[in-house]
Amino acid sequence: MVYKCGIVGLPNVGKSALFNTITRLNIPSKNFPFCTIEPNIGIVSVPDNRLKKIAVCVSTKNIVHSCITLIDIAGLVKGASKGEGLGNKFLKKIRECNAILHVVRCFINNKITHVYNNVNPLRDIDIINTELLLSDLDLCEKIFKKKSIQKNMSDVHYSIFLNLMKRCIHQLQSGLFLKDLDFLEEELKILQQYQFLTLKPMIYIFNMTKDMCCNIDINELNKDKNVNLSTSIPVVLHYKYSINNNYVNVLSTQKNCLFFFDVDFNKFIRHLCNSLFLKTFFTAGPKEVKSWIFKAEKTAVQAAKLIHTDFSKGFIRAQVISYVDFIKYRNLIKIKQLGKMRSEGKQYIVQDGDIINFLFNI
Ligand SMILES: Nc1nc2c(ncn2[C@@H]2O[C@H](COP(=O)(O)OP(=O)(O)O)[C@@H](O)[C@H]2O)c(=O)[nH]1
Ligand SMILES: [Mg+2]
The missing domain is CATH 3.10.20.30 (Beta-grasp domain)
Structure with a gap:
């Protein structure tokens, strides 16, 4: 099973640019809201310095890196959970992923259209998260309805199941992600069948440039209960600019916040894996040395x-x-x-x- 990361965000925030830079593929990245219709899929190997050292010990030259798959879907817009802008189709692709990379536009460039006319990271984050949340709510309600018709009082799991769904519905109706609820192991097992979006780890990627980059009010951002800045990655995709700028610095003062002085994408992938709490084990023999990433x-x-x-x-x-x-x-x-x-x-x-x-x- 390959670990899959789905890239989400509004149109024209730099999702395809990020995908291209990481995968070194060259899919269209254009100033056009729905440039990416079919998802782009790219595979990147996870760098690990330990592989070479192990290879020397077992006298092999064959080094095989584990991979993660990146999926670049089209931009989501308000109403995506109800099908707006082909939203349902795109969200389905994200459901199949293990983690979500949420790209947030911070660069200001009047030539690059913004679907809501101006650059406003907090609003944009909220729009995307609301769509993910509404889509999960819809799913929860459907599951609840279906299960309550199949009522069977002798089934012990029945009441656990319905109570769980009720809690989830309440959480989502309060505008909060499912991952912030505490679940028992048996409850998690039930939920894992359904690929809920707001249960997946989410990493925010702030797409910044030096000269025209909007400010982000960190205090406001911290008030958003669905945002966990400790696993955020401010990143500059257009690296012809130097990124010695205040906004990035403000973000980088956040605990554990990852900060790139230059966009070293090997480093980016490593940081991504760390933020997702992915670990690595190895298999080693004279034929090959191989790394395997896994969830802790x-x-x-x-x-x-x-x-x-x-x-x-x-x-x-x-x-x-x-x-x-x-x-x-x-x-x-x-x-x-x-x-x-x-x-x-x-x-x-x-x-x-x-x-x-x-x-x-x-
Ligand atoms: N100035 C500037 N332009 C960017 C940046 N990131 C992406 N773009 C441009 O914005 C347009 C839309 O980017 P794209 O990656 O296709 O956005 P997507 O719709 O989110 O996939 C393209 O013309 C990119 O070259 C950035 O950091 N700064
Ligand atoms: Mg795109």
């Missing part, structure tokens, strides 16, 4: 499934060496002698940097 808190058997679905069925155990030990001792025999290779079962929680050999029978 995966068990060994779930991690095995990333490599091949069959691996999870015939899972016996995982032989695990930490990256630090691997690089320190370099030699498999020595690592084994020193007891640095652990034998872990299905429920082992995979750690970032683990080098894993899965043992299985199919």
Whole structure:
């Protein structure tokens, strides 16, 4: 399963420009509100300096990076959740993603049309988030209706299910994202079937330029309960400008806020993965060294499934060496002698940097 990030935002905010810069593909990025009709899909490899070092230890030249998929859809406008501007079609694509990159226009350029005539990041964020929220509300209400008709009093899950939907509906009606509710594990399992947009991690990308860039009132932005600035990325796409400017500086004072002095997209992808709490494990042998990104808190058997679905069925155990030990001792025999290779079962929680050999029978 490849990790997918969907890019959302109003038209003409720089979504396709971001997509192009990251994927180095050259899809049309034009001053035209619905330039992107069919989604553009690009695959980018996730850089990881550790791969090279592991490759040296196992004497292979074959290095395979894990990838993330980026999906660039057309701009959303007010009413998208009700189908405006083909909104439903675009939102469906985003539902299939694991995370959302929300591009916000901060650059001012009168030649580039803004669908609402002027650049106003706070308003724009709210428009997009409202559409995501309304689309989830619509979905919740449909699920609730459908389930209440199938009423079956003996079903214990029935009341859990309906109560859960009621809570979700209430949250969304209050204008708040689902990810800010606390859910029990069994509730999360139910919700995960439905691909709710506001349950997905969202990263804001502020598209800035040096000379004409609007100010963002951070205090106002912080008041928006659906905005989490700690995982935001101010980024300058038109890098011919230097970005030593106040607005970026204001944003960069936010805790953990990522800040790019130059647009190094390897760095961008790494930061993106960190912001999404993605971790990496490795498989290594004389044939190849490969990195695998995964969402934190995966068990060994779930991690095995990333490599091949069959691996999870015939899972016996995982032989695990930490990256630090691997690089320190370099030699498999020595690592084994020193007891640095652990034998872990299905429920082992995979750690970032683990080098894993899965043992299985199919
Ligand atoms: N001046 C300026 N123009 C930009 C910037 N980012 C994108 N553009 C331009 O704005 C137009 C729309 O960009 P595009 O990426 O197609 O927007 P999308 O509709 O969100 O995909 C294009 O002509 C881009 O070259 C920026 O940071 N500064
Ligand atoms: Mg576009």
